[in-house]
Amino acid sequence: MTLAGDPLSKLRGRLLFGLALLLLAFSVSPAKAVTLNGGGALCHAVSDRALPDGEFGALRFSCAGTPAGYNSGSLWLRTDPARLSLARRDLALLVHQSRFDRLAVAFTYADGQTRWQDVRQGDYGAHWRAGGQILFEAPERGVPLTSVTMRFDGLASFGLLRARLLPKGEAVVQSTGMAVGVGAALTLLLVSGIYSLSLAVAVRRQYLAWQAAWSATMLIWGGLWSQAHLALFPRLAGTVSAQLSTFLACLAIAIATASAVLAIERSVVPRWLRIGALLLGASVGLIGVPLALIRSESLTEWADMLGLIIVADLIAVALCLGWAWRRGSVEARDFLAAWCLPMVVLGFIHIVDVDDSVWGGGSKLLVLAAATWQALWLSASATRRLAQLRVERDSARASEALAQQLARRDPLTGLRNRRGFVDSVTPLLDRARADDLPAALLLVDIDHFKSINDVHGHDAGDEVLCTVGQRIARWEGPMCTAARLGGEEFGLLTVGMEGMVLARFAESVRRGIAACDHRESIGERAVTASVGVAEIRPASDFQQLYRLADEALYDAKRAGRDCVIIQRGTGFPPAPDEGSGRESVLSNG
Numbered sequence: 001m002t003l004a005g006d007p008l009s010k011l012r013g014r015l016l017f018g019l020a021l022l023l024l025a026f027s028v029s030p031a032k033a034v035t036l037n038g039g040g041a042l043c044h045a046v047s048d049r050a051l052p053d054g055e056f057g058a059l060r061f062s063c064a065g066t067p068a069g070y071n072s073g074s075l076w077l078r079t080d081p082a083r084l085s086l087a088r089r090d091l092a093l094l095v096h097q098s099r100f101d102r103l104a105v106a107f108t109y110a111d112g113q114t115r116w117q118d119v120r121q122g123d124y125g126a127h128w129r130a131g132g133q134i135l136f137e138a139p140e141r142g143v144p145l146t147s148v149t150m151r152f153d154g155l156a157s158f159g160l161l162r163a164r165l166l167p168k169g170e171a172v173v174q175s176t177g178m179a180v181g182v183g184a185a186l187t188l189l190l191v192s193g194i195y196s197l198s199l200a201v202a203v204r205r206q207y208l209a210w211q212a213a214w215s216a217t218m219l220i221w222g223g224l225w226s227q228a229h230l231a232l233f234p235r236l237a238g239t240v241s242a243q244l245s246t247f248l249a250c251l252a253i254a255i256a257t258a259s260a261v262l263a264i265e266r267s268v269v270p271r272w273l274r275i276g277a278l279l280l281g282a283s284v285g286l287i288g289v290p291l292a293l294i295r296s297e298s299l300t301e302w303a304d305m306l307g308l309i310i311v312a313d314l315i316a317v318a319l320c321l322g323w324a325w326r327r328g329s330v331e332a333r334d335f336l337a338a339w340c341l342p343m344v345v346l347g348f349i350h351i352v353d354v355d356d357s358v359w360g361g362g363s364k365l366l367v368l369a370a371a372t373w374q375a376l377w378l379s380a381s382a383t384r385r386l387a388q389l390r391v392e393r394d395s396a397r398a399s400e401a402l403a404q405q406l407a408r409r410d411p412l413t414g415l416r417n418r419r420g421f422v423d424s425v426t427p428l429l430d431r432a433r434a435d436d437l438p439a440a441l442l443l444v445d446i447d448h449f450k451s452i453n454d455v456h457g458h459d460a461g462d463e464v465l466c467t468v469g470q471r472i473a474r475w476e477g478p479m480c481t482a483a484r485l486g487g488e489e490f491g492l493l494t495v496g497m498e499g500m501v502l503a504r505f506a507e508s509v510r511r512g513i514a515a516c517d518h519r520e521s522i523g524e525r526a527v528t529a530s531v532g533v534a535e536i537r538p539a540s541d542f543q544q545l546y547r548l549a550d551e552a553l554y555d556a557k558r559a560g561r562d563c564v565i566i567q568r569g570t571g572f573p574p575a576p577d578e579g580s581g582r583e584s585v586l587s588n589g
Contacts, residue, residue, distance in 0.1 A: 034084045036077075036163040041084060045076040049153055053104055053116055056149060067158055071296050075158065078149040081165060092171035093136040093148055094129070094164045098227075098242045099156035099295065106149040107138040115139045121238030128227050128237060130179035131365065137168055156239075159300040181365070182226040185372045189219040192375035199382055207263030207331065211378050214255040218371045221248035225364050243292040250288025252371075253310060256342075257281025260317050260335045268327040269320050277316035283309055314343050334381035338374045345370040410484040412462060413469030421483030425493045425542050428481065432539035438498040439539035441491065441549040442506055443532045444472065444513065447561040449488035456522045463521035468529070471512050475505075493545070498535055506533050506564045514562070528562035535568045544569070 036042050043061035046069055051059075061078055081091060093105055104118035117136050119127050129135050138145055148165065155161070166174075193215030200208035223229045224245040230237050261269075261277050287309065291302050321339065324332030349363035408420025416424055432439045446452075446468060453461040465488065472482045472490050480494040497505055513529040532553025534545045552567035559565065 034165050036079055036165060042077045042079050042163075044078075044158075046070045047074045047076065049074050053106070053118075053151065054114075056106065056151065070152070070155055070158065072154070075152040075155050076149060077152070077163075078147055079165065080147050081145055084165065089138070089140055089143075089145060090168045091138045091145060091148070091165055092168045093138075093150075094166065094171060094174075095134045095136070095150070096132055096162035096164075097155070097160060098132065098134070098237070099160075099239050100152045101154035101239070102152075103134065104151040105136040106147075106151070107136075107145060108147045108149065109141055110143045110146050113141070113143075119237070121240075122235045124227075124230065124234070124237040128230050129175040130182050130226050130228060131175070132225050132227055133175065133178070135171060135175065137171070154295070156295045157299040160303070178226075178365070182222065182228065182368065185368045186219060186222050186226070186228065188372045189215050189222065189375055192372075192379045193219060195379050196375075196382070199379075199386065203386060205382075207259055208382060210255060210259035210262060211375075211382075214252060214259050215375045217248055217252040217255055218368070218375070221245055221252055222368050222371075224248065225368075239295070247288045247292040249367075250291065250306070251285050253313065253346075254281045254285030254288075256339075256374075257284070257313055257317055260339060261320055263331045263335060264320060264324040264329055265331075268324045268329050268332070270323070273316065273320055273323065277313065277320050280309060280313035280316050284313055311347055314347055318343060330385065334378065334385070338377035338381065341373045342367075342370040410469075413466055413473075413484050415469050415473060415490070416481070416483035418483065418485050421481065421485065421491055421493075422542055424481045424483075428479070428493060428495050429539045429542065432495045436538055437496050438502075438535060438537035439493065439495050439545065440497060440502050440533055440535045441493050441542075441545040442509060443485070443534075443546075443549040443553045444490040444492065444509065444529050445532075445553055445557070446488040446513075447528045447530055452522060452525075452527070456525075460521040464518055464527055467516050467518060467521075468513055468527070471516055472509070474512075475509065491549075493542075495539070498537060502533065502535055503564070503566060506531050506566065510562070510564055530556035530561045531564040532556050533564060533566040535566055540569075 034041070043063040044067040045056075045059040045061045046067055047059060049072075051074065056076055059076055061076070067075055095103065100121070102118060102120045104116055107115045107117075109115075115138070117127070119125060119134060124134060127134050127136060138148070150163065152161075193212050196208050196215060197212035199205070200212055224241045227237070227241070229241070257277060258281060261274055261281075264274075266274065284306065287302070287306050291299070291306060294302060317339065318336075321332045321336040325336055345366050349366060408416055408423060410417045429439055431437070446464070449461065449464070452464055465484070468490065469484060472492065475492060476482050479496050480492060483491045485491045492509065494502075494505065510529060510531050514526065516527060518525065518527055530553060532549045532551070532555065534548030534552060536545060536548065548567045548569050552565040555567075556563050556565040
């Protein structure tokens with residue numbers, strides 16, 4: 001099976017090519033969007049939660065340093081669009097942080113008017129967008145927008161906050177593109193998860209079950225992070241979803257580690273390396289529990305520590321897969337090919353901050369795309385490997401069937417041998433008994449065959465046997481089967497013929513053998529055969545027929561050979577004092 005001719009490989013290539021194009025499209029950041037994180041773009045102030053929204057003008061904002069002490073209070077962040085070269089009236093604010101109790105956004109205009117919009121935990125209203133974004137659009141007024149102020153109540157971490165200011169049209173384009181990309185990735189993860197689970201059940205492979213669990217975890221994580229679940233469960237908006245997303249992200253890494261390491265045979269990877277990789281993966285999953293529950297400024301430190309463990313886990317898994325690949329493991333090769341992109345992506349995002357890129361989806365969208373790559377690759381690889389195993393199994397079965405068939409065939413003449421003959425006559429005799437039909441066995445023995453071997457050699461004798469076998473094979477059909485029973489003896493069992501019809505058939509067999517042309521092997525010497533026929537009604541078992549036919553053949557030999565002797569009997573051996581019917585058909589040749 002070649003890669004070029006495999007339809008599954010073509011489909012996988014197309015999917016991966018489409019995914020690459022999607023990532024390329026997302027990687028082009030719009031020039032009109034301005035990221036508000038760092039660089040003095042945001043001024044900050046901290047107040048008590050009891051402060052009314054309308055009194056933010058009394059706050060003293062600082063544009064330097066980092067805010068602190070805001071977890072139990074309110075964090076105010078303000079920016080001036082004109083200072084950011086965004087002096088427009090059709091601006092929109094996209095926020096990518098959801099661990100807070102309440103977010104209020106104030107759009108202040110040159111005439112002193114302020115328009116407020118707010119969302120709360122469990123109620124984002126119409127502001128949520130795919131990709132974990134919350135959209136606030138500035139009301140269109142005839143005066144310039146002078147400032148945008150955000151108020152966060154109970155914000156978990158300022159360091160994880162991401163916000164962008166951009167034109168409304170660009171925000172719509174980005175939100176739509178993000179929704180399409182996330183929807184496509186989640187759909188592919190769903191299909192891959194169902195497919196991997198069905199394969200795991202069908203072929204009972206443990207690593208496929210782990211792969212299905214990983215796809216399901218990534219699917220749920222992607223749905224929670226992208227806020228796609230809010231279309232069905234709007235009250236889950238906010239901190240709870242963010243905490244679950246954090247835990248599921250860590251759990252997915254732990255499951256992926258187990259999936260890759262446990263798919264490899266224990267004998268091809270050192271025990272210490274195998275256990276080390278599994279422990280690192282389990283550590284990532286366990287750290288996800290406190291990381292999901294933390295709602296303080298220490299969340300950033302925990303995230304940094306988790307990043308180091310993830311990098312160590314990736315290195316350990318890569319060593320396991322590389323080691324196993326060097327030892328010839330097919331599973332390791334497939335997993336290494338599938339893990340290459342996720343490894344690079346995870347390692348890259350823990351070294352380089354990309355959260356402000358890719359249309360605001362940042363590292364999470366890159367991880368989702370890489371997870372889709374991994375799921376598709378592993379599903380396609382598993383299918384390809386199972387298809388190869390199925391082909392090998394079918395080939396083995398065909399070879400076994402051929403071997404069994406050859407074991408029942410005479411290698412010289414191609415007719416059935418004694419074993420194959422007995423197997424083939426059994427259903428014929430059963431049918432004859434069921435339909436009350438007569439059965440007859442013809443034993444054909446070539447006359448003076450030993451002298452042919454002695455005078456002309458065994459090769460010539462073999463050619464004579466082949467010629468006779470070809471002639472006898474002509475009488476095979478639905479109601480007649482033929483075989484070479486051994487040496488120069490052949491057999492024909494027929495059902496439905498009796499009396500004169502059977503006698504004429506036996507005589508035609510004798511004449512047909514005598515008419516064979518053997519001049520190329522033994523010259524002009526004639527080859528004749530003696531035929532012993534056992535006719536019985538109702539049909540009996542093969543041993544009964546063979547005993548009667550053998551007696552008739554012996555009588556034909558004693559009668560001078562080159563003749564047919566028919567022995568008639570009942571379904572059971574006759575008693576010694578009952579005798580049996582016998583008809584002799586003699587021929588001078």
